[in-house]
Amino acid sequence: xxxxxxxxxxxxxxxxxxxxxxxxxxxxxxxxxxxxxxxxxxxxxxxxxxxxxxxxxxxxxxxxxxxxxxxxxxxxxxxxxxxxxxxxxxxxxxxxxxxxxxxxxxxxxxxxxxxxxx
Amino acid sequence: xxxxxxxxxxxxxxxxxxxxxxxxxxxxxxxxxxxxxxxxxxxxxxxxxxxxxxxxxxxxxxxxxxxxxxxxxxxxxxxxxxxxxxxxxxxxxxxxxxxxxxxxxxxxxxxxxxxx
Numbered sequence: 001x002x003x004x005x006x007x008x009x010x011x012x013x014x015x016x017x018x019x020x021x022x023x024x025x026x027x028x029x030x031x032x033x034x035x036x037x038x039x040x041x042x043x044x045x046x047x048x049x050x051x052x053x054x055x056x057x058x059x060x061x062x063x064x065x066x067x068x069x070x071x072x073x074x075x076x077x078x079x080x081x082x083x084x085x086x087x088x089x090x091x092x093x094x095x096x097x098x099x100x101x102x103x104x105x106x107x108x109x110x111x112x113x114x115x116x117x118x
Numbered sequence: 119x120x121x122x123x124x125x126x127x128x129x130x131x132x133x134x135x136x137x138x139x140x141x142x143x144x145x146x147x148x149x150x151x152x153x154x155x156x157x158x159x160x161x162x163x164x165x166x167x168x169x170x171x172x173x174x175x176x177x178x179x180x181x182x183x184x185x186x187x188x189x190x191x192x193x194x195x196x197x198x199x200x201x202x203x204x205x206x207x208x209x210x211x212x213x214x215x216x217x218x219x220x221x222x223x224x225x226x227x228x229x230x231x232x233x234x
Contacts, residue, residue, distance in 0.1 A: 004160075035222060043206050045161070045225035091160055095223070105151065105174060106210070106223055108160030 002027045004092050004109035011114050013082045020067070021077040021112045023092030029053075033095040034075040035106070036066065040088040048090075051075060082116045089113050121145060122211050124226035131199050131233050139194040139229045143211030150192040151223065152184060155206040167192055196231075204233045 003026040013019035025034065036048040051059045051066045059066045067076040079086060092109040121144035131137050143150050149168045153161035163176035167186035181197040190211070196203055207230075210223035 033222075037225070042227065043208075043230065044227040045208060045210075047222045047224065050222050093160075104212075105163040105166060105176065106153075106161075107163070108153075110160050 002029070002032075002094060002096065002107050004094055004107055006092055006109040006112050008112045009110075011112055013079075013114065013116055015084060015116055015118050016081055018078060018080045019082055019114065021079070021090050021092075021114065023075045023077065023109060025073050025075060025092070025094050027073075027094065027096075029096060034066070034068070035093045035095065036064070036075075036077045037091045037093060037108075038086075038088045039091060039111070045091070049077070079114075084116050084118060087114060087116045122209060122224050122226035124207075124209050124229050126229060127227065128230045129232070131231065133199055133201060133233055135199050136195065136197045137199060137231060139196075139207050139209075139231070141192045141194070141209030141211075141226055143190045143192070143209075144224050147211035147213055147224070148190050149212045150186055150190065151210045151212070152192070152194045153208040153210065154178070154203075155208060155228070156202075157205070161208055164194070199233045201233050204231060206230050 005024045032053045034051045038046045049059050049061045049064045051068045063080045065078045089111045091111045093106045095106050123142045125140045151166040152164040155161040164178050165175040170186045183195045185193045206228045208228045209226045212223040
């Protein structure tokens with residue numbers, strides 16, 4: 001069964017510093033997509049970055065980059081130059097893209113709470 | 119903003135009652151998924167609708183049901199509410215597999231349901 005593990009329940013980072021949020025995943029599928037979402041206290045799940053299993057280069061979106069190590073099944077999120085507004089819950093997630101299934105669902109990890117300190 | 123809107127934003131119901139939550143998907147997205155997020159946990163997949171039919175379900179009992187309409191908006195219905203149903207309910211719209219550059223799911227702001 002597919003599973004996402006995030007081993008850091010809570011993280012602190014100094015403003016303007018970089019931080020890495022860990023994520024490992026387990027799947028037997030060859031084709032899958034990995035995502036990171038940010039969830040502020042308001043509740044909305046905000047899409048940050050996507051990495052396809054066949055993408056050879058690590059994904060980047062502004063201050064967000066994804067350190068994808070396929071052999072180790074890890075997809076860590078790196079946030080550079082942290083800002084106070086980055087304080088939120090961060091979820092690593094995986095979407096099954098296997099065409100044999102009639103539907104796709106997103107499986108989420110338990111999340112990491114990030115606090116940015118002034 | 120994602121273009122996915124959910125209503126209501128907050129709701130309080132009594133155990134045993136029924137509730138209907140609503141979701142309008144992002145323009146062009148014909149696939150809608152519902153998730154339940156209990157306090158302190160990641161979202162759990164409830165079910166997905168594609169072209170007005172349920173085409174996938176997670177580990178939730180039949181008292182969780184849904185609908186999708188021709189305009190791709192969707193409803194989540196929960197009958198015989200239990201205290202453990204208290205959670206944030208998230209709706210996500212997406213393109214079918216293989217039709218999006220990133221294939222990400224866009225989420226609404228959620229409906230916070232409290233069962234007392």
